[in-house]
Amino acid sequence: MVASGVFAGVFDLEYGLSRADLDGKTMGEELARIGYAGDREVGGRKVGAYFEAHIEQGPILEAEGKTIGVVTDCQGQRWYEITFTGQEAHAGPTPMVRRKDALLGAARVVDAVNRIGLKYGPLACATVGLMQIHPNSRNVIPGRVFFTVDFRHPDDGILAAMDGELRAEVERIAGEIGLESDFKQIWYYAPIAFDAACVAAVRKGVERTGHSFRDIVSGAGHDACYLSKVAPTGMVFIPCIDGISHNEVEETTPEWSTAGCEVLLHAVLDRANAMAEQVKASA
Numbered sequence: 001m002v003a004s005g006v007f008a009g010v011f012d013l014e015y016g017l018s019r020a021d022l023d024g025k026t027m028g029e030e031l032a033r034i035g036y037a038g039d040r041e042v043g044g045r046k047v048g049a050y051f052e053a054h055i056e057q058g059p060i061l062e063a064e065g066k067t068i069g070v071v072t073d074c075q076g077q078r079w080y081e082i083t084f085t086g087q088e089a090h091a092g093p094t095p096m097v098r099r100k101d102a103l104l105g106a107a108r109v110v111d112a113v114n115r116i117g118l119k120y121g122p123l124a125c126a127t128v129g130l131m132q133i134h135p136n137s138r139n140v141i142p143g144r145v146f147f148t149v150d151f152r153h154p155d156d157g158i159l160a161a162m163d164g165e166l167r168a169e170v171e172r173i174a175g176e177i178g179l180e181s182d183f184k185q186i187w188y189y190a191p192i193a194f195d196a197a198c199v200a201a202v203r204k205g206v207e208r209t210g211h212s213f214r215d216i217v218s219g220a221g222h223d224a225c226y227l228s229k230v231a232p233t234g235m236v237f238i239p240c241i242d243g244i245s246h247n248e249v250e251e252t253t254p255e256w257s258t259a260g261c262e263v264l265l266h267a268v269l270d271r272a273n274a275m276a277e278q279v280k281a282s283a
Contacts, residue, residue, distance in 0.1 A: 002027065004223035007043045008230045047231035049198055049271045052224040053264045054235065055252050059243025060216060067259045069216035069237030070202050072194060074225050075125070076159045079187035080149040082109065082170060085180040088135060088143030100178045103133055103142035112169040113149055116162050124162065125152040125219060154191045154217050192225045198234030198271060205236075205266030211259045220245075232271070236264050 006016040017028030031037040056062075061069050086100030110128045117126025131147040149166060153159040167183065174181040206213040216237055224233045238260035241251045 001221050001223060001226060004226040008226040009043055010226055010229065013042055043230075047227070048275050049195075049232045049234075049268075050224060050227040051198065051202070051233070051264055051267050051271075052222055052227075052235045053260045054222060054237060055240040055245060055250070056216070056237045056243070057220045057240060057245035061214070061237060061239035062241065062243060064214060065212065066214045067211040067238065067256060068202075068206050068213040068263055069239075070199060070206065070213055071218050071224075071235035071237055072199055072215050073154050074192040074194070074218040074222065074235075075123075075152040075154045075220075076156050076191035077187065077189055077221060078151045078159060078163055078185055080151075080166070081146070081184045081186050082106075082149065083144065083146045083182040084109075084174060085144045085182075086142070086177065089141045091139040091141055094141060099141055100143075101141050102145040102179055105173050105177045105179045105181075106131060106145040106147050108173045109147070109149075109166075109170055112173070113166065116151075116165050116169075119165075120153060120158050120162055123154055123217070124158065126150070126162065152219060156190050159191070189221070189225065192228050194224070194228060194234050195232035197274070198232050198267070201267040201270040201274075202234050202236055202263060204270055205263035208266050209259065209262045211263065234267060236260050236267065 002011065002016045002019055005011045006013055017031070018026055020026045028037070056069055061067070084102040084105040086102040086105070089099065113126045113128050117124050127150040128147055129150060131145060133142050134144040134146075136142070151159060151162045151166070153162065163185070170181055170183055173179075203213075218235065218237070222235065224235050227233050238252060238256040241253075242249075244250055
C-alpha cells in the first residue's frame with residue numbers, strides 16, 4: 001500500500017522510496033536494481049472511480065457458501081514495534097527471582113494482545129507476528145526482544161481503546177520484571193467506509209449476474225483504502241480456499257474468479273454510465 005499511498009498524497013515520494021525491509025534494502029534501491037524505477041510524476045491524475053477485486057483473505061465467504069463479498073468498509077489499523085531490554089545472564093547460575101528476562105516480558109505482552117483482541121471481538125483482530133530474540137542462545141537468558149503488534153477494528157473508537165490497553169499492559173509488564181521498554185506506533189490509518197454509489201454499483205452487479213453474496217468488512221488493507229482519498233472507491237471480494245492468504249497454499253477457483261470479474265465489469269460500467277450521464281446533463 002506504500003505505492004497507492006504515494007499516489008494518493010498520503011506519503012511523499014521520498015518516504016515511499018526510502019521504506020526498507022529487515023535487511024535494510026529500500027524500495028527505491030530495489031526498483032532501480034530491477035529496472036522498474038520510472039521517471040514520471042506520481043499521482044495528480046484525475047480518477048473518476050476506482051474498483052478493486054480481491055480474494056477475501058479470510059474464511060467467511062467460503063464458510064457461508066457465498067460467491068461474492070460486497071465490501072462496505074475496511075478495518076482501521078495500528079501497528080507497533082516494541083523492544084524490551086533486560087539483562088543477559090547464564091541460564092544455570094542465575095536464580096529465577098533475580099532475572100530480568102526480556103522474553104518473559106514479551107511473552108506476557110503476547111498473551112495480553114490476544115486477550116485484548118478477544119475482548120473487543122468479534123470484529124477486532126490482534127496479532128504478534130514478528131519476534132527477534134537476543135542473543136538467541138539456548139543457555140542464555142534473553143536480554144533483548146524486539147516484536148511487533150498489529151491491531152485492527154472497523155470502529156476507530158474501539159481501535160483507540162485497544163491502543164490504550166496495550167500501552168498500559170506494556171508499562172505494567174515491564175515494571176513487574178524490571179525491563180526497559182521502547183514503544184513505537186509505526187503505522188496508523190483510520191477505518192474506511194467505501195463510497196455509497198460504488199458499493200451500490202457492486203451490489204447491482206451481483207444482482208445482474210445472480211451470484212450469491214453478502215456484505216462484508218475487509219480485514220486487510222488494500223490500495224482501495226488510499227485511493228478512496230482521491231476518488232470514489234469500491235471493492236469486490238471472492239472466496240479463497242480455507243481462508244488462507246499470504247501463504248504458498250493460497251488458492252481460489254476459476255469459477256469464483258470469473259464471477260468476481262463479471263461483477264467488477266458491471267460495477268465499472270454502472271459508474272461509467274452514471275458519470276457520462278452527469279457530464280451530459282451539465283453540458
